[in-house]
Amino acid sequence: KNEVEQSPQNLTAxxxxxxxxxxxxxxxxxxxxxxxxxxGGGIVSLFMLSSxxxxxxxxxxxxxxxxxxxxxxxxxxxxxDSAVYIxxxxxxxxxxxTGTSLTVIP
Amino acid sequence: GAVVSQHPxxxxxxxxxxxxxxxxxxxxxxxxxFWYRQFPKQSLMLMATSNEGSKATYEQGVEKDxxxxxxxxxxxxxxxxxxxxxxxxxxxICSASRxxxxxxxxxxxxxxxxxxxx
Numbered sequence: 488k489n490e491v492e493q494s495p496q497n498l499t500a501x502x503x504x505x506x507x508x509x510x511x512x513x514x515x516x517x518x519x520x521x522x523x524x525x526x527g528g529g530i531v532s533l534f535m536l537s538s539x540x541x542x543x544x545x546x547x548x549x550x551x552x553x554x555x556x557x558x559x560x561x562x563x564x565x566x567x568d569s570a571v572y573i574x575x576x577x578x579x580x581x582x583x584x585t586g587t588s589l590t591v592i593p
Numbered sequence: 594g595a596v597v598s599q600h601p602x603x604x605x606x607x608x609x610x611x612x613x614x615x616x617x618x619x620x621x622x623x624x625x626x627f628w629y630r631q632f633p634k635q636s637l638m639l640m641a642t643s644n645e646g647s648k649a650t651y652e653q654g655v656e657k658d659x660x661x662x663x664x665x666x667x668x669x670x671x672x673x674x675x676x677x678x679x680x681x682x683x684x685x686i687c688s689a690s691r692x693x694x695x696x697x698x699x700x701x702x703x704x705x706x707x708x709x710x711x
Contacts, residue, residue: 520700522700522702527704528631528684528686528704528705528707529702529704529705530637530686530688530702530705531702532688532699532700532701532702535698535699535700573636573637575637580639581627581639583636583637583638583639584636585635585636586636
């Protein structure tokens with residue numbers, strides 16, 4: 488059984504579309520990270536959150552601890568948002584989702 | 594701020610040789626550094642957690658004698674792949690944190706090292 492389920496696995500969107508990536512987990516956590524991995528492999532930490540909602544530019548992350556669910560939203564998507572997005576709940580250890588591969592078409 | 598430099602970005606080595614990968618936090622003190630590997634089309638897999646001045650904690654299934662980790666200072670951790678074999682070919686990534694363990698402190702990632710063992 489996977490401790491972390493991400494959906495969708497792959498997503499193609501038109502530039503400007505609103506995008507949502509979901510992450511459900513089954514373990515107890517203290518925080519959840521959303522990571523962005525570009526085609527070259529480099530990883531950027533987008534958010535770390537333990538409750539509620541955070542916003543950074545066009546990116547919004549929410550988490551519902553009771554429901555063990557987090558979402559990453561991208562407003563007004565752009566081709567440069569094309570990347571793999573990984574959720575990583577953490578508690579006593581790290582867990583990693585399998586990632587959502589996003590392609591934004593101009 | 595919070596820049597992590599990983600070197601080399603790619604390396605090709607012959608089977609049986611050892612390869613050292615460095616991970617440096619350039620502008621902050623990293624109490625904890627993490628090493629991951631990633632196979633093509635797969636997600637990250639945590640290999641080990643290292644705290645400055647103490648032995649690394651390895652995840653289940655990761656051979657500590659094969660993947661030697663040294664965290665000698667608050668700004669440098671190294672991963673040495675000893676007696677490398679073709680199956681060790683992978684993408685290795687480090688991340689650094691000001692906090693301890695998986696405490697929920699922000700993570701800062703290196704750009705990764707692509708290792709190819711021939």
